[in-house]
Amino acid sequence: DAGVIQSPRHEVTEMGQEVTLRCKPISGHNSLFWYRQTMMRGLELLIYFNNNVPIDDSGMPEDRFSAKMPNASFSTLKIQPSEPRDSAVYFCASKGDIGSYNEQFFGPGTRLTVL
């Protein structure tokens, strides 16, 4: 079975440009999470969705960040305009209600570099 799919795997862009990260969760999972990982701050939760509805976006750094989940099989995280301090690895994870207790399955991540 396919795991969580993220694209692109690597993104290099210039400051001020719009960046869109994409995620396809595991089929049947009804919760989706966006995380950011840096050496300084570790793994931080940005936002999570349950049944396509945003539940908690308190981790979103500022208005430049936005996330959508138009259907159960797709989500995007957009940064507009991007800044060098946004450089990080962004992970998407999904979770189902049935099975392992609260286990989240992570995608391979998108490494974002903003010059």
Add this chain to the structure above:
Amino acid sequence: TQLLEQSPQFLSIQEGENLTVYCNSSSVFSSLQWYRQEPGEGPVLLVTVVTGGEVKKLKRLTFQFGDARKDSSLHITAAQPGDTGLYLCAGARGTGFQKLVFGTGTRLLVSP
């Protein structure tokens, strides 16, 4: 505010040595998980502990949840190079739908 502090931050050992990683908090968690992350990949779940005092074993890895459910430890016996990676603890609070709070991480390097 980092709710889960892990120690040590970095650990470099030789193959065959034993080690313990700690995950501490002043908060109570309803469950705690340990993940391992390898370079270029996302974290992968190793174990979930839910009962105070619970001990779980996964081959050479032993996980313990503190009696008060505020802390946890991971002990590796006879470490191997394949154990190299970033170890993350993650706590969940409350019941029902839960978001995870991840620890600061312990980076382990096991040399042959």
